[in-house]
Amino acid sequence: MSHTDPAPGHGQVRLHVVTGKGGTGKSTVAAALALALASHGRNVLLCEVEGRQGIARMFDVDPLPYAERRIATGLVGGDAGHGRAGSAGTVHALHIDAESALLEYLAMYYKLGRAGRALDRFGVTEFATTIAPGVRDVLLTGKVYEAVERNSRNRGATTYDAVVLDAPPTGRIARFLNVGKELAGLAKVGPIRSQADTMMTLFRSPHTAIHLVTVLEEMPVQETWDGIEELRGDGLPVGSVVVNQVRPREIDESVLATVRTGGVDEAALGADLEAAGVEITPHLVDGLVAEARDHAERRALEEAQRAVVDGFGVPVLELPRLPGGVDLGGLYDLAARLREQGLG
């Protein structure tokens, strides 16, 4: 289904950021991507930062704390028989909240002791995580950075081959990742500035790929393009566009054209149905034709939007609409499809 090499050199990507407009299924795609990447014994960490506990729901586990928890075995590799190949890896998950991230950060980098507790008591933590502009985002991205670039400060922590971030929506993603810009006016020099700069170096490097999830409707597609332009303007690396919830393509385009122009032979349709043992009730035949016309109209709109997406000059992957909704099995199904298309 992919039209171009889906993720050129994605082998070196250690941080996958998944964003998308609300309602496009970005969390589902992030989870499926984590499963797809966790093969061949690879360890993957799936992070969420929006306090929704979406990961716990998708994987049917208890609400996640601010600690890395093993939640699933990855998708089994497709090339069994080559040593480690064919084995699965593991997916850990982490629910990042700004307050815990701040306390951990202070403990890791500053030996504040009594002052650290005083900060909390005097409402500094609350100010930093709820009111102080931009600080929240820096704390959340800072923890993600720490998970990707583990160093000796976090002794004994698991190291991961890849980190997948279920990120804030498309409208906010560039601002969220561009912590340097966010802080530009605030911290011109000093420790926070230099840490923000180090984070930006990773986010702008080929080790990071930002994937934008969309559905084939005008508004999300437009927003995806706006997001790509904004990310590019900030020098942040766009990985791919994942087109989600694509309608089944069971009927040929040539047939759809006939349906659209009202050229369906209703008598033949009725005869077919009767031959198949369907009782012809009122509205059955014209109902089926009306449904087909609806479907044809939507498909035409989807195809037009797909052409727009193909014009973005970004690798495009496609995932189907799962008729029964997304459950755990569905996540593995989507993971397999991502891998078929070269991601994971």
Place this chain on the structure above:
Amino acid sequence: MSAARSARTRVGPLAARPGTAPVLDVDAMLDDPGTGIIVCCGSGGVGKTTTSAALALRAAERGRRVVVLTIDPARRLAQSMGIAQLDNTPRPVLGVDDAAGGSLDAMMLDMKRTFDEVVLSQATPEKARQILENPFYIALSSSFAGTQEYMAMEKLGQIHHDARVEGTYDLIVVDTPPSRSALDFLDSPERLSSFLDGRFVRVMLAPARGPAKLMSAGVGLITNALTKVLGGQMLRDLQTFVAALDTVFGGFRARAQKTYALLQADGTAFLVVAAPEPDALREAAYFVERLGEDDMPLAGLVVNRATPPPLGELSADEAMTAAARVRKRDPRSLTAGLLRLHADRVRAVEREAALVERFGAAHPYVETAVIPALPGDVHDLDGLRRVAALLAGEE
């Protein structure tokens, strides 16, 4: 409920309304002169903005003098309503049918400008300039994720006040920001108060006001820690910022509390907007409960973009069986394709109906309107009229 709705012909078992959830009578709500404010809330991507705009248009064309306050409309919708440029002032929408004596204005919230206006109205010119130039203020007013909620409250309060004084509008429709936890705007007065009354502000102001004896040890500790983490310059900027805002925010807080009380009053109607998906309905349930806790008047639930029920009574299983039979004779049969499509649609309708029914079982008193999806996107007044007609139960 309305005669139009009960007289509506529905065909097939799937077309029946799920459960016993009462039906939301949109026209009654719009026509009631007691309804002064309608607030649409819900998670992102469920069609809140479109719903707000459609309700406002319908109310205007039924004779109300309406202003709709939107947060972040899609570009083409904004253009068609004439609010593509941000100037933070309601502008008349062209093309509205004013035969019933109504009118429609629209505006898009400019969060920074709203904030600046608050500062300018509350502080002396010199103090205002000091605040407007402070780097913390600039960051807070233009990028802070929570600012939208504060400013939406502020703007609603302003418009409501002006409408009272000048008699400009008798209905305000508000589209809420797509917040992470989407009812943050309800918390804004409280959060602001707890911040301003909190120890943090006192710590920050301590050097300016001279050390209070009891606090000075703690303050020294904190200041040293903050200097270590933030650096001296950033801490000084922060202190200036807090000191400046302390004088300005008093009035702001009082107004936020007034707006909160206004939202609790009888003239307000909250609509929770959702899509027929598990996540969106889970969020909707949260909203319904949260509004209840805060004594906010809930008018009902709007389930947007539902799969339209099919005509005819053929079940999904029957359709699939028949499709298999047809395909045996002719693998490329159009009839088989149509049957598969029908089966998919029936399954989607059943799944969505079950979700809405479960919501109704948990919240039996919430009036509900289920809106079938339109095939295309909505980006002009005609599209809004269609959505509004569906909302009101017309077919």
